Amino acid sequence: AQSVAQPEDQVNVAEGNPLTVKCTYSVSGNPYLFWYVQYPNRGLQFLLKYITGDNLVKGSYGFEAEFNKSQTSFHLKKPSALVSDSALYFCAVRPMNTGFQKLVFGTGTRLLVSP
């Protein structure tokens, strides 16, 4: 069965510094990988996805993620954090070979960007 691990419950970073939110996955076969962001009292918003091809994926709000097949990781990154990036971030995976796009989500990482 597929699974997603987000090893850090919270990541703290100062504004202007680079940020990384970690995600590792376990699936049978090749994965589709997604990052979502959740602001307080809101639903999840899609940030970016990896399907195939270039291992570095660029998404919304200046975020990017690097797919590493050998390490089964898909870490979210941003070169310069903003206070407004503070939110809850979810990684999700779906194996390519399943019949329907049921996503499996990680437990989430809270990002706190300090001024």
Next chain:
Amino acid sequence: NAGVTQTPKFQVLKTGQSMTLQCAQDMNHNSMYWYRQDPGMGLRLIYYSASEGTTDKGEVPNGYNVSRLNKREFSLRLESAAPSQTSVYFCASSELGVNQPQHFGDGTRLSIL
């Protein structure tokens, strides 16, 4: 540009009461989903509808039923609410396709006493 609309936003029930959570999307998406979000557990899929006229169980379907009323609407029903069903419920929709992102509503916060 409403996207996915969920009603109500908040609800308090007593154990044993029934309730239907409503969800409607205006993006002409084929697929719709119901999740619950609990602290430390991420999102867990309750039921989904791949296309109009079909529904299937997800990871945690016990105690719930769903109805895909038409292409736009997908409702979730709690027949006899239990305190363990206290959660935030999210509806989502997506295009039919293996790599299509899901679009989420803002959730229904449900407390069962």
